[in-house]
Amino acid sequence: MRDPENATVEVELPTDFDDFWAAGLADCASYPLDPVLxxxxTLSTDNVIVYDLRFTSYGGLRIAGWYAVPRAGNAPYPGLVTIPGYISEPTIPKEWAELGYAALAIAPRGKLRSNDVFNPGYPGLLTHNIVDPNTYGYRGFYLDVVRAVEVLLDRPDVDNLRIGLQGSSQGGGLGISTAALLPDVIRCVAAGAPYLCGIMTAPTLTRSYPYEEINEYLRIHPKDVDRVRETVAYYDGLNFAPKVQAPTLIYLGLEDDVCPPETGFALHRTLTCEKTLHTYPHCAHHAGLPDVMRVVEDFLAEHLTPGR
Amino acid sequence: MTFDAYWAAVDDELAAIPGRPVLDVVPARTTDEATFYTVRTTSTGPYRVYGNLSIPKGDGPFPGLLITPRYGSVNNIPHPNDRSRYVVLGLMHRGQRLADEGFAAAYPGLLTMGIDDPSTYIYRGIAADCLRAAEFLMGLAEVDPARVAVTGDDLAVLTAARRPGFSTVRVTDLLFYRAMEARLKSCMYPLEELNDHLRGGSSTSALSTTLSYFDPSQHAPAVAGRTLLAVDDADWCGSLLSALPDPEVYQVTHLDGTDNDFLDAWLAQRFGVPAMSKFVA
Structure with missing residues (x-):
């Protein structure tokens, strides 16, 4: 019988973890952000103005997003980056703009509108170059979310002191990594059913995708297991977690077959920031949806004060 | 054009186009339980669409399961639990990932592509893709023709209505049902695409006309199999339920672990195979 709350999930921290990500951020900084809105x-409403957004990220790739702001409100607004799940495309975040946020829904590389150059496919992203941390598909993907925050920092209609992150599954995992890479910027993180935490443990606990991609990869390449473990350690949310300073909301489904709850509990344990955990018995990867969204909205409102 | 004439034309077009399926084994997804294939076959257009097919090892025939595509660019690969019990085919319709050579669907955007005229609406072709997939699955020797199911959203209802042989239908989501009313409930996608399109100058009557060909309540009377409808609001779904000849309702709990297990067990019980939870306790 599983005991998710008390299960051991261990990830080795690479000795050059900080240098690795500093190099990635330095690469991003070598390119002008060049945001174009x-x-x-036709996508805008009486209450919300919608923009197509393009900007430059890691490796010089142009990345897309949707930017939605209140049509009538008191700018500057709190900024919110919404991060998509593994198989999801970002939807236009009108509902967040309706609540008073300047909301940016990022389409990291590989997602539609950001896949002209990098297109590992789905399935495929999780194992794209997984034997090499420097060329692993997720490297640019992680940094694209950081750059999305920098877009908000560049906006005159966004309050730089009120920027938050929201997402579930992959969006939850990348909320953690982004908050860790921008500890002085991010004011709060809402992370549901966080993916990419305990990356090598998770495939031993489930046969659901996307983690099943790792089982498939190792079925064909069993000798690569150590190289895979070495690579994903650089990307594991458990190694980012101690660097997060922003208040963080974690919510978990206790029967989540996609992102095993053991890994979510491990993330919560590893966070040293102000943190809140909500767990939902009998829930799987929805992790309490739809009711949990009220919790998320209240959490973000507490820290970002939309409508102030 | 009448509803029947519209869909008869789709059937005629499809019948005139050989599928010419090509199967390739995928070693990474092949296990002791099942052999996994990619499938490419031709639908109307002509257009090559893609499927993920898995066939259990051992002596068949096995129950068949068609998973119609969700609304989105990516569909999950059939779960290993399903691969161990069913001949399962998961379809990627035209424009979705892996079926996007020549046409990559936009999200948002697909729901209203060509919607001002029923004859140009993208979902006319997408429906044909589902029907082609149904024909392919039912033509496999490993499939027990008495035990074939289709699962998904409205496309599952449409497919079951237009292709005989599905004894079981499991509907877990609705997209086209009362869509012109549902679009007014919130600004959430994908139905917000209808509002976006109307802001661009289209008429509600044009959208209503086109969508009427796809509303599952219009197709429901032709569904022969037992149909499980997982619903949040049974009252809202009243006209669909009353149109289905053999409906069964599951009131979703929003405890998705519980819901997932119920939906799995319902289908397993129908076909005499073991129920399996995706969450391994």
């Missing part, structure tokens, strides 16, 4: 009248 194009207003989209």
């Amino acid at each position: 194009t207003e989209m009248p």
